[in-house]
Amino acid sequence: MRIGWKILVVALAAAGLAGWLAVDHQSRARALSAWHQLSGSAHHADEPPRKDWVKSPGEATSTLPRGVVELTDAQVQAIGLRTTTVKTQTEPVILRLTGVTDYDPATLTLIRSMFDCRIDKVLVGFGAVVKAGDPLLEVFSTDLAQTKSDYETARSQWIRDKKVLDYKAPLAKSETIPRKELIEIENDESKSRLLMKLARDKLLVYGLTEKEVEDVENEDGVQKARLILRSRADGIVIKRSVVPGNYYDAKDELMEIAPLDHLWVRGSVSELDADKVEIGQTLRIIFPYSDQTITDEVEGIDKAIDPETRSAKFRTSIPNPEKRFKAGMFVRVLLEIPPKPGETVIPRESMVSVDRLDFVFVQQPGPGHRFERRKILVSKETSDWVIVARATTEHAGLKVGETLAVTGSLILEQMHEDRLTIEGKKSSDRPRDDESFGRPEKSVTIKLH
Known part of the structure; x- marks a missing residue:
C-alpha cells in the first residue's frame, strides 16, 4: 500500500x-x-x-554574465531596435497641482467682550467690509458699569488728594506745617493717582476710546452699562456667532475679521513627490476663471502626511491689493522642482516595469549587441520621459553617455526570462531582483510603456 x-x-x-x-x-x-x-x-x-533566433543550452548564451542579453544582427533588424543616450537632467520638473485660496490665520482678528455682557444690537453682518474703529456690537454689562464706577471713585479720590497737596505744599515750604505731614500728603496723592490710572487703563482694555473714558463722569447708571464694541482692524467679517438678546462671557468669540490685503494659497502634493518640495522653490499660481497668474515661492510645507488623502500640504501668500481674489477660490499650481545632481533623463519607452520594479537595458561596450538588464529607481516620470535617481548602494543608476535600448526593450525583457528558463535556472535558485525590497518574487507580468 x-x-x-x-x-x-x-x-x-x-x-x-x-x-x-x-x-x-x-x-x-x-x-x-x-x-x-x-x-x-x-x-x-x-x-x-x-536557429539564428534561439541558442541551444550548450551555445555561447550560457557564457554571458548574469542579466546580459545578446542579439544577433537578424534580431536587431527584425525588432527594429532603436537606442538612445542617457542625458543629464537640466530642466526643472514641473509638478502640476491644485490649490485653494484661504485667509492668513496669523492675521485674523477675534472680537470678544472682555467682560460678561448681553448683546443688545448687532451693527454689522456676515461678509461686511469694515475698517478699524467701525462699530460692530452694542452690549450691556453690569460688570462694565461697576468698572466705570470704580474709575469715577478713584478719580474723585485723586482730585481730593491733589487739592490737599496743592494747599499744604506752600505751608510746608514756609515751615508752617511739619515736613513729615507734607510727605504723607504726597504719598496719598501718589497712591490715589496710581489707582485712578489702573481703573482708567482697565476701561481702555475693555474697549472704550479715550473720549468714552472722559465722558464716564457724565453718564448715569444705565448709560454706564452700555458700550459699543468696535473693530480693531480693517477686513471682512468672516464669522458671526452672536444673537441679539443672548448673554456671553469673556471667553466667547463674537465675530472674526480677516484682512483682504493678502491671501494664502494652500496646495497638496502626493506622498510620492512630497520629498521633492522645499521652501523657496518657485511656483506659478493660475486663477482659471479670471485669467490671472502670480509667481511666488513656497513659504511652508507640512511635516506630516494626511492619512486620508496621502498627501502633504504646502502654502504661499499672494498680494491682493485690489481685493479681487476671495478665499475659497480654486487655482492651478505649477511647482518647479530644480534638477538634482546625479539624476539623469531617459525616454519613457526605454523602461520596462516588472512586478512594480523598473528596468532598462544598457548596451555593453565592445562588438555585437549585448544589453545588460539594470534595475533603476525612478525619481519622476511623465508619459514622455523618466528621471532616474542618482546611484545608491541599492541600485547602480545610470551614467551620462550610456546607451539604452528604446524600441525593443520589452522583447529584451522576454528574452531575459527565456534565457533563465533555457539555462534551467529556477526562480527559487537565483537571486531575486526585488530581494532588497523584502518582497517575495512574483510571477512576471510585463507592462510596455
Missing part, C-alpha cells in the same frame, strides 16, 4: 512538470512568433524556431 502511494505521487509530479514545460514552451513560442511578425518572416507558433 505504501509503494502504491509513492507511485501515485511520482506520477502526479511528473504530470505537473510536463504541463509546466508545455505552458512555458507555448509562451516562448508565442513570443518568438511576435518577433518574426516584426521581422516580416513567415513563422508560426506551431513551427520550430529558427
Whole structure:
C-alpha cells in the first residue's frame, strides 16, 4: 500500500512538470512568433524556431554574465531596435497641482467682550467690509458699569488728594506745617493717582476710546452699562456667532475679521513627490476663471502626511491689493522642482516595469549587441520621459553617455526570462531582483510603456 502511494505521487509530479514545460514552451513560442511578425518572416507558433533566433543550452548564451542579453544582427533588424543616450537632467520638473485660496490665520482678528455682557444690537453682518474703529456690537454689562464706577471713585479720590497737596505744599515750604505731614500728603496723592490710572487703563482694555473714558463722569447708571464694541482692524467679517438678546462671557468669540490685503494659497502634493518640495522653490499660481497668474515661492510645507488623502500640504501668500481674489477660490499650481545632481533623463519607452520594479537595458561596450538588464529607481516620470535617481548602494543608476535600448526593450525583457528558463535556472535558485525590497518574487507580468 505504501509503494502504491509513492507511485501515485511520482506520477502526479511528473504530470505537473510536463504541463509546466508545455505552458512555458507555448509562451516562448508565442513570443518568438511576435518577433518574426516584426521581422516580416513567415513563422508560426506551431513551427520550430529558427536557429539564428534561439541558442541551444550548450551555445555561447550560457557564457554571458548574469542579466546580459545578446542579439544577433537578424534580431536587431527584425525588432527594429532603436537606442538612445542617457542625458543629464537640466530642466526643472514641473509638478502640476491644485490649490485653494484661504485667509492668513496669523492675521485674523477675534472680537470678544472682555467682560460678561448681553448683546443688545448687532451693527454689522456676515461678509461686511469694515475698517478699524467701525462699530460692530452694542452690549450691556453690569460688570462694565461697576468698572466705570470704580474709575469715577478713584478719580474723585485723586482730585481730593491733589487739592490737599496743592494747599499744604506752600505751608510746608514756609515751615508752617511739619515736613513729615507734607510727605504723607504726597504719598496719598501718589497712591490715589496710581489707582485712578489702573481703573482708567482697565476701561481702555475693555474697549472704550479715550473720549468714552472722559465722558464716564457724565453718564448715569444705565448709560454706564452700555458700550459699543468696535473693530480693531480693517477686513471682512468672516464669522458671526452672536444673537441679539443672548448673554456671553469673556471667553466667547463674537465675530472674526480677516484682512483682504493678502491671501494664502494652500496646495497638496502626493506622498510620492512630497520629498521633492522645499521652501523657496518657485511656483506659478493660475486663477482659471479670471485669467490671472502670480509667481511666488513656497513659504511652508507640512511635516506630516494626511492619512486620508496621502498627501502633504504646502502654502504661499499672494498680494491682493485690489481685493479681487476671495478665499475659497480654486487655482492651478505649477511647482518647479530644480534638477538634482546625479539624476539623469531617459525616454519613457526605454523602461520596462516588472512586478512594480523598473528596468532598462544598457548596451555593453565592445562588438555585437549585448544589453545588460539594470534595475533603476525612478525619481519622476511623465508619459514622455523618466528621471532616474542618482546611484545608491541599492541600485547602480545610470551614467551620462550610456546607451539604452528604446524600441525593443520589452522583447529584451522576454528574452531575459527565456534565457533563465533555457539555462534551467529556477526562480527559487537565483537571486531575486526585488530581494532588497523584502518582497517575495512574483510571477512576471510585463507592462510596455
